[in-house]
Amino acid sequence: MNAHFSNTQAPIKLYRNPMSGHCHRVELMLSFLNLPYETIDLDMANGAHKAPDYLKINPLGQVPTIDDNGFVMADSNAIITYLTQKYSDGYVWWPKEPEQAAEVQRWLSVAAGEIAQGPCAVRLVKVFGMKLDYDRAKSITESLFAILEPLLESRQYLAGDHITLADVAGYSYISHAPEGGVSLQPYPAIRAWLERIEAHPGFVGMKRSPLPTA
Structure with a gap:
């Protein structure tokens, strides 16, 4: 588990495989938005993503998943859309036009x-x-x-x-x-x-x- 703190907000948990591009997509967005987050690496080779505790968080048994202080979301594109709509100013990431x-x-x-x-x-x-x-x-x-x-x-x-x-x-x-x-x-x-x-x-x-x- 690695923590990345950039402001006073409680860190967002990112469940990931560090070599997954889908997971990196989310980490990149978190970092671009200067949001505090902690990464929780799953040992997918040994089935950690199919373990009962993780399936409670993500029933599909996939990565990435985030837990934003109780709000849980899976799917990388859904997550980055959520992050920008909640935490970014203006329409830089998702244009208004x-x-x-x-x-x-x-x-x-x-x-x-x-x-x-x-x-x-x-x-x-x-x-x-x-x-x-x-x-x-x-x-x-x-x-x-x-x-x-x-x-x-x-x-x-x-x-x-x-x-x-x-x-x-x-x-x-x-x-x-x-x-x-x-x-x-x-x-x-x-x-x-x-x-x-x-x-x-x-x-x-x-x-x-x-x-x-x-």
Whole structure:
């Protein structure tokens, strides 16, 4: 368990696997918002996420889950949406304008779809040995990157010219795609976008696999 205190608010508990991009998505949002939090690492290899005590918190037996002083929420995209709506000022993370708000929602859906089926899945195969269709996952990743590269040549961030929830949802697995055998070298605009996120105040990285990367 690690605690991160940045103000006087009681820390939010984050149940996680430190090598999960879904969990890192939440930790990144907590840190960007300068919220105090403590991480509770689950030994998922030995079934800690299926233990009766944890299933009381998250009946699906998944990570991440947060406990914000009694308010319990699972699902990474739901959590980061909750955190920004409760704790951020203005409309930086979720724009007020309908067009930009729709863009953010679109990329949250991509994070749950193509990013999960592509960059997340190739990493699950290479790092965790999961029996998924690697060729399909790699093809989805490369098709996604072929869309992202020209988009990020024309704008600074996924939903426009300032950072939003879209970037938080997309960052973790895309930045770690090389661990899944997909190189980022052919994509300078994507790499520049990742660097802009990493330069944002409060950025925290995700634990990297010790395995060779692409």
